[in-house]
Amino acid sequence: MLTAVVVGAAGYVGGEVLRLLLGHPNVTVRAALSRTFAGHRVDGVHPNLRGATNLIFAPSDDIPASDVLFLATEHGRSAELLSRSPHIAQSAAIVIDLSADFRLTDEALHQGYYPKAQRPLEWATTFVPGWPERHREALRTANRISVPGCMAMAGMLALHPLAAADILEPDVIVDAKTGSSGSGATALEQNLHAERSGAMRVFAPHGHRHEAEMAQSTGLRVHMTATGVEAVRGVQVLCHARSREPIEARTLYRIYREAYGNEPFVRVVAQRQGRYRLPEPKILLGSNYCDVGFALDPEGHRLTLIAALDNLMKGGAGNGIQCLNVRMGWSERLGLEFQGLHP
Amino acid sequence: MLTAVVVGAAGYVGGEVLRLLLGHPNVTVRAALSRTFAGHRVDGVHPNLRGATNLIFAPSDDIPASDVLFLATEHGRSAELLSRSPHIAQSAAIVIDLSADFRLTDEALHQGYYPKAQRPLEWATTFVPGWPERHREALRTANRISVPGCMAMAGMLALHPLAAADILEPDVIVDAKTGSSGSGATALEQNLHAERSGAMRVFAPHGHRHEAEMAQSTGLRVHMTATGVEAVRGVQVLCHARSREPIEARTLYRIYREAYGNEPFVRVVAQRQGRYRLPEPKILLGSNYCDVGFALDPEGHRLTLIAALDNLMKGGAGNGIQCLNVRMGWSERLGLEFQGLHP
Amino acid sequence: MLTAVVVGAAGYVGGEVLRLLLGHPNVTVRAALSRTFAGHRVDGVHPNLRGATNLIFAPSDDIPASDVLFLATEHGRSAELLSRSPHIAQSAAIVIDLSADFRLTDEALHQGYYPKAQRPLEWATTFVPGWPERHREALRTANRISVPGCMAMAGMLALHPLAAADILEPDVIVDAKTGSSGSGATALEQNLHAERSGAMRVFAPHGHRHEAEMAQSTGLRVHMTATGVEAVRGVQVLCHARSREPIEARTLYRIYREAYGNEPFVRVVAQRQGRYRLPEPKILLGSNYCDVGFALDPEGHRLTLIAALDNLMKGGAGNGIQCLNVRMGWSERLGLEFQGLHP
Amino acid sequence: MLTAVVVGAAGYVGGEVLRLLLGHPNVTVRAALSRTFAGHRVDGVHPNLRGATNLIFAPSDDIPASDVLFLATEHGRSAELLSRSPHIAQSAAIVIDLSADFRLTDEALHQGYYPKAQRPLEWATTFVPGWPERHREALRTANRISVPGCMAMAGMLALHPLAAADILEPDVIVDAKTGSSGSGATALEQNLHAERSGAMRVFAPHGHRHEAEMAQSTGLRVHMTATGVEAVRGVQVLCHARSREPIEARTLYRIYREAYGNEPFVRVVAQRQGRYRLPEPKILLGSNYCDVGFALDPEGHRLTLIAALDNLMKGGAGNGIQCLNVRMGWSERLGLEFQGLHP
Structure with a gap:
């Protein structure tokens, strides 16, 4: 089983990452981090997860090691966390960033659109876009993935x-x-x-x-x-x-x-x-x-x-899981089988 | 023209009182008070009032004199305001309270349901219920009116x-x-x-x-x-x-x-x-x-x-206006003509 | 009092015309016509009008005389009704058409966009657009008004x-x-x-x-x-x-x-x-x-x-009433005073 | 693989049965029947099923044989179908009825509440309620299951x-x-x-x-x-x-x-x-x-x-699938893993 950690897990994208990972046959969630809700039950914030987990939110100061790290953070915070956690940046862990920090490769463009979200320049071009339909081959070996908006x-x-x-x-x-x-x-x-x-x-x-x-x-x-x-x-x-x-x-x-x-x-x-x-x-x-x-x-x-x-699925968390599936060589639909409802 | 002051005018009930008063042929709004929005335009908070008023919210520390005073305040604050403003409590002004402070006449009952909303005991029974269908006669001469929840x-x-x-x-x-x-x-x-x-x-x-x-x-x-x-x-x-x-x-x-x-x-x-x-x-x-x-x-x-x-109309502001119409001997539908929409 | 007849009065635009006319101080509704609901109470179809009218829908075969005729009909039916009712087309009554039959003056354009809605060619250019902001002067004397979509x-x-x-x-x-x-x-x-x-x-x-x-x-x-x-x-x-x-x-x-x-x-x-x-x-x-x-x-x-x-107001019925107010030299806000709600 | 047929498959409950069966690892859908939509693509009516099936609705006159038959029909029609299809009533197929026809065992009660839905008297008590929490043991061997409202x-x-x-x-x-x-x-x-x-x-x-x-x-x-x-x-x-x-x-x-x-x-x-x-x-x-x-x-x-x-899930189709899982001795969550969404 692959181990996973989710940062920003009390937000809407983070909650969706959690839901999908908890239902994923090949992944175990090691920790769900949240600054605001540390110490609270995960299913108190995401009540749809009742019965699916007994996890408690952990503070996000210290990110435990894992095989894959999901960053469902505000813009600017992903880069900050990676800067402050060189062991993560340098580890072999797969980082799947759902924030905007590494979406724009051109630095001037990034600064124009995200003036408050600084990032280490040397990382700006190290993330593969989390866009399987176009970057599938690169994703198969990517350890840094930036999921589009x-x-x-x-x-x-x-x-x-x-x-x-x-x-x-x-x-x-x-x-x-x-x-x-x-x-x-x-x-x-x-x-x-x-x-x-x-x-x-x-x-x-x-x-x-x-x-x-x-x-x-x-x-x-x-x-x-x-x-x-x-x-x-x-x-x-x-x-x-x-x-x-x-x-x-x-x-x-x-x-x-x-x-x-x-x-x-x-x-x-x-x-x-x-x-x-x-x-x-x-x-x-x-x-x-x-x-x-x-x-x-x-x-x-x-x-x-x-x-x-769905902005939280193919527009965020679901797409991140699909990228993980590609990266691991698993079936891309693994954990993403829900077909949608009518009516 | 009757002059009116509205306290708590940036809230939903207060905004509805303002809308109705601005459309009332016999009333002029002298002031709209708000602790939070003092200094801001009324139609910035209640954009439906664009074109209907240029009023600016005034702070609610000092309540200007007027013929009728609407209190669209949180529970506990109406009693507090009246206690702090004896000139109002003692003036001839009509007070129409939309909070819960004087709805329950029995003090023990009041304290049981509203433990945090204290009120001067001597006032507890001086308010006529703002319920025209039952208390119309009393309302014709009432200077203190408490609108039901x-x-x-x-x-x-x-x-x-x-x-x-x-x-x-x-x-x-x-x-x-x-x-x-x-x-x-x-x-x-x-x-x-x-x-x-x-x-x-x-x-x-x-x-x-x-x-x-x-x-x-x-x-x-x-x-x-x-x-x-x-x-x-x-x-x-x-x-x-x-x-x-x-x-x-x-x-x-x-x-x-x-x-x-x-x-x-x-x-x-x-x-x-x-x-x-x-x-x-x-x-x-x-x-x-x-x-x-x-x-x-x-x-x-x-x-x-x-x-x-509609909780903001017959369930609050509109009912308050109806009570004012009764009190003043005006047609009860004055300013309340809107028939509702289908679909 | 001006007398009014509304055709298509059981529809959504027609119901809105009725509501506005019933609240208009200068107009009396003579008849509300509906093919489908003839014989039924108006407030059975438009329950917001309970207490405002006891009208019964009349069949739309025979249009009674009135000072103003509102046509809230499907595309094609306005032209058909006018063709079949020469006494109306030739009378002095003001016709306010809320259908699309006379919106496009160019016949080829009309046929291209409304291939099934034929109209008498000689009428195509006799309607003044129901657009007060631009055609106010023409509307003051217009007896045929075509309200835009x-x-x-x-x-x-x-x-x-x-x-x-x-x-x-x-x-x-x-x-x-x-x-x-x-x-x-x-x-x-x-x-x-x-x-x-x-x-x-x-x-x-x-x-x-x-x-x-x-x-x-x-x-x-x-x-x-x-x-x-x-x-x-x-x-x-x-x-x-x-x-x-x-x-x-x-x-x-x-x-x-x-x-x-x-x-x-x-x-x-x-x-x-x-x-x-x-x-x-x-x-x-x-x-x-x-x-x-x-x-x-x-x-x-x-x-x-x-x-x-609101598509039924300035986008239809309300705009039609405004046109009537212009046509009659009344205040344009007459019967249209509702300010809208927040929240 | 178990084979399944769904009657009334163009309705909302029937569509949900289809969705769940198409995602069920142990079941194959043999036919989706609909009187109204026979000949049309299933995913034209239930667009959420695009990509999940190429099925065409079949007419419901003739019900093909299968291991399990879902009746997602109007009240009265389930009984009628079973009466007209003795081969089904007598076959070994599991019948899961989602209509109300066999919910009430007392005939007088049934006639009082469903006066128009007649049913063969001898069948009235042969259906096990589709209520796994209470009737799990009976469901394990039941061939006629009536899912509650x-x-x-x-x-x-x-x-x-x-x-x-x-x-x-x-x-x-x-x-x-x-x-x-x-x-x-x-x-x-x-x-x-x-x-x-x-x-x-x-x-x-x-x-x-x-x-x-x-x-x-x-x-x-x-x-x-x-x-x-x-x-x-x-x-x-x-x-x-x-x-x-x-x-x-x-x-x-x-x-x-x-x-x-x-x-x-x-x-x-x-x-x-x-x-x-x-x-x-x-x-x-x-x-x-x-x-x-x-x-x-x-x-x-x-x-x-x-x-x-969810009325279409535990309140209907999902519950029916759970009953099937019980009946077959499968894990009850099979095909029902979706955890629900927040927000």
């Missing part, structure tokens, strides 16, 4: 196959919608149920940090808008793009099928009819799927690319 | 006509459901959208404070359970009662019609068919109605009495 | 001031979100609560009909995407536009203030901070406001224009 | 240990809340999102059919009220009971622990503190848990017993 992951899965095929004009508008769990578990007035319920809140009309990841990985100029809508989990991105030349739907479909036809967690969803003919997160909650689809205007120029996922 | 108001409107007619056995179970706005505007983890959304949370399986008001006013032994459900506004109570003797539906209907047939804000809703045949708050949000209905088992013994209201 | 109205209010100032490049992407009431009151599987709840459903990735109205009225090339999100009421549009030349936020603000500073129902909402710093429908439900705001990227080139409204 | 299952799990210990007075009031998926997948106006969203709809103030099951199995006199609240999945019951003699919380706790301490899918949740200290379905969606808890008034007389589950 939730909205970034959705956008990258929608954009990359077409960007790689050089089909798109470089300017793309990404319109992202997200549920409230993306705002984290800290009590803030704007996240109160009475304030957040029923919201359509454009919290980032320009310059959301996830656009930098999309741009970095696709070479496109991505302009992103992020809106909080009524949901706890779930992200949907609409990418408004243009093709360089007129294109047919079947060509798009072929490209996506070639990219994702064998992927365990990306489904191409672009049907002519039906209630759920395009991707939406409602049916993905708790699952590790990212559904990717598209629509094309009659002239074949304007593309609406759509991707949906 | 939201779930209490619903339960009392359902129970009182039958209790007064001595129809019910004394033990009644009241099952109350409420939205999240009843928990107030303070940032607490349990009220985060991600935690509160989709809840069916039995936060008071026994001994909720509103049961004391129902018991006090009806003479019944009320055992209340309170559950938070998915809603921002809205309260519904189900009173499980028994009749002393078998009773017919038409008798119940007649009693309610006699009690409420001429009331501007209580509607009897007990239909055989239809989507909305019994009271529910969905269609009452923003209105001052309390809908009251009932169902009877075939033996004519078991009664399910049902009442619904 | 809900998402179109929002987009037009956001785009028009900048389009009129020739600031924008012609290609604009409009990303619209809408609640479920926009789908109407007919029982369809995809609109079941279990299916529609929690949706982020891209039901029109291209070619939604409301884009034609926006294009017609602004001269821009509008490419619209429409997504159903979790809400009953409420529309929000995000217009992704570019300025021809770099522009400053204060210039944008000035243009919008000049356009809407004196408007009773359009508020400019573009703040640096705060929970509700940009428009969202949550605080507008039941009100006739359309909030319009914007954000600008640091280079001053990319504009995100945002508008929000 | 969703609200009944919750109530029975809360009531039975105390009823069996003869602790309760016989009259119990059960206040049940349920999400919209319990109303099924048929398009009815009252189930439209716009009508059902935000509901607190007392659809059965007296005489709900599930009360008969609770009464039958516990010997108590159960008076049940059912209210639809805002949720898609989820049932919560509050049982208002009285103890014959004063009782202590620790005694109650002990009784429940003895009853359920070794159960794989019943958790005792009755904590002094915490956000989720009593059972609620929010954290159970998709899982097969039923959480059972209680609260006691200070006098030790009044008990509020609380149970929560």
Whole structure:
């Protein structure tokens, strides 16, 4: 059994990492760390884990050794922890970072988008992106993995196959919608149920940090808008793009099928009819799927690319587990079998 | 024009008092007080009031003189403010208290349910209940008015006509459901959208404070359970009662019609068919109605009495305005004309 | 008192027209017509109207005479009714059409977007757009008024001031979100609560009909995407536009203030901070406001224009009443005083 | 591999049976039958199953042979199908009926509550209740299993240990809340999102059919009220009971622990503190848990017993799979490992 430690385990992403690890046949959770909840029962904070664990949160000052370390921390804290724990940074442990600290390789870009999250320069390029569909080979031997942001992951899965095929004009508008769990578990007035319920809140009309990841990985100029809508989990991105030349739907479909036809967690969803003919997160909650689809205007120029996922799963914790599965040579679906619910 | 001051105006009940006063043809708002938001624009906290007011919150240390004073404060603070402001307590101003400080007249009962909210003993019985359907005459000359709790108001409107007619056995179970706005505007983890959304949370399986008001006013032994459900506004109570003797539906209907047939804000809703045949708050949000209905088992013994209201309206601010209208001899619907929405 | 008749009064827009007319001090409702619910009580279908009316739905075959006729009908039926009722078409009655039949003046455009909704050619250009902010003068004498579509109205209010100032490049992407009431009151599987709840459903990735109205009225090339999100009421549009030349936020603000500073129902909402710093429908439900705001990227080139409204109010029925108020020379806020709720 | 056939597979319970069987390591789905959707892809109706199956719905006239037959049909149809298919009734196949046709053994009781659902009298008592916690031994050899109703299952799990210990007075009031998926997948106006969203709809103030099951199995006199609240999945019951003699919380706790301490899918949740200290379905969606808890008034007389589950899981399909696991001697958690989500 592989041993695992989770830092930031009382947060929403950390709780999801815990849930998945506790259900994973090949992993044992050695410790769940939390600054705020040290000494409390894990299932007091994550009541869905009742019956699945008797773990108590441990303080996060001292990180015990383990085979794999999940960092589900705030931006800036992952780098800080690694700096303060050279034994971890230098050990053979696999580090799977769910924060943003090592997502952007270019330092200037990182500082522009995350001015407060400093990181050791020499580490900036040592993390392999936690993006199995694109970096599977590198992940098989990676000991440092940086899992993409939730909205970034959705956008990258929608954009990359077409960007790689050089089909798109470089300017793309990404319109992202997200549920409230993306705002984290800290009590803030704007996240109160009475304030957040029923919201359509454009919290980032320009310059959301996830656009930098999309741009970095696709070479496109991505302009992103992020809106909080009524949901706890779930992200949907609409990418408004243009093709360089007129294109047919079947060509798009072929490209996506070639990219994702064998992927365990990306489904191409672009049907002519039906209630759920395009991707939406409602049916993905708790699952590790990212559904990717598209629509094309009659002239074949304007593309609406759509991707949906559960921000805590394929947009975070689930994707991290998938990366671990790849890294260990296990079946990628191990511990990620939940299919999602309807209705 | 009557002048009004609102204390606790940045809260949800206080904001609703402000909204109603700003739309009231006979009242001018002199000041909106808030400890936390003093110096901030009112419409920054209550964005629905954009265009309706340019008021700035004033600190609540010093309460300016006015014709009517609304206290939308936490329990304990109304009594404290009145104690510290003898000029108010002794002035001719009408005081409409929306806190719980003067709802229970019996001191032992008050101390049992509100151990931390002390109050001057000599005032305990000087407040007329803000319950126009029952205390209309007393309210016409009252200078101290204590508005009932939201779930209490619903339960009392359902129970009182039958209790007064001595129809019910004394033990009644009241099952109350409420939205999240009843928990107030303070940032607490349990009220985060991600935690509160989709809840069916039995936060008071026994001994909720509103049961004391129902018991006090009806003479019944009320055992209340309170559950938070998915809603921002809205309260519904189900009173499980028994009749002393078998009773017919038409008798119940007649009693309610006699009690409420001429009331501007209580509607009897007990239909055989239809989507909305019994009271529910969905269609009452923003209105001052309390809908009251009932169902009877075939033996004519078991009664399910049902009442619904918007906790910030007939369950608080709106009821306070209605009391003011009664006190001033104005039409009771003044400033309370909103009919509610469908769908 | 002006007399009014409402056709399609059992639908959601029709019910809202009824509610507003019943609360309007200068109007009497003569009849509420419905094919499906003829013979049923109005407040059985619209339970919020209990206590406000005893009207019974009348069949819609024969439209009684009145001073003003509201057509809250399906697309195609308004034109059909007018064709079949020459006495109405020729009478002096004011006709306020809430369907799409006369929104597009160009016949080819109309046939392209509404292939099944035929209309008499000679009428196509006789309707004044029900858009008071732009066509107020024409509305003062108009006897045929065509109220814009809900998402179109929002987009037009956001785009028009900048389009009129020739600031924008012609290609604009409009990303619209809408609640479920926009789908109407007919029982369809995809609109079941279990299916529609929690949706982020891209039901029109291209070619939604409301884009034609926006294009017609602004001269821009509008490419619209429409997504159903979790809400009953409420529309929000995000217009992704570019300025021809770099522009400053204060210039944008000035243009919008000049356009809407004196408007009773359009508020400019573009703040640096705060929970509700940009428009969202949550605080507008039941009100006739359309909030319009914007954000600008640091280079001053990319504009995100945002508008929000209640689709049944400023996006339909409320706007129709405002048009009537303009037409009659009444205060525009008459019957539309509801300020919206927080929270 | 066991072969399975599902009748009524396009409904919500049937879809859930399919999902669970497709993920079950020991079962192969031979056919999914549906009158309405015969010829359509299963994942067109249940889009969460994309990638998990290529099945096409078959018509339900002719039921193919299989090792186990799930009947997820409307009340009355299970009995009808068995009557028309003597080869099934007489075969060795295991029949797991999720309808109400064989839940009530007493014929008069059945006819009273289900007047339209006739059944062969000789079968009425041949079904073992699908209630593993109580009938595990009988289930190990049962070939006819009748799964309880969703609200009944919750109530029975809360009531039975105390009823069996003869602790309760016989009259119990059960206040049940349920999400919209319990109303099924048929398009009815009252189930439209716009009508059902935000509901607190007392659809059965007296005489709900599930009360008969609770009464039958516990010997108590159960008076049940059912209210639809805002949720898609989820049932919560509050049982208002009285103890014959004063009782202590620790005694109650002990009784429940003895009853359920070794159960794989019943958790005792009755904590002094915490956000989720009593059972609620929010954290159970998709899982097969039923959480059972209680609260006691200070006098030790009044008990509020609380149970929560996912109506399509432990309240239906999941429970049916658990019964199959018991019947086959497999681990009861097989195919039911999903732990539920937080938040």
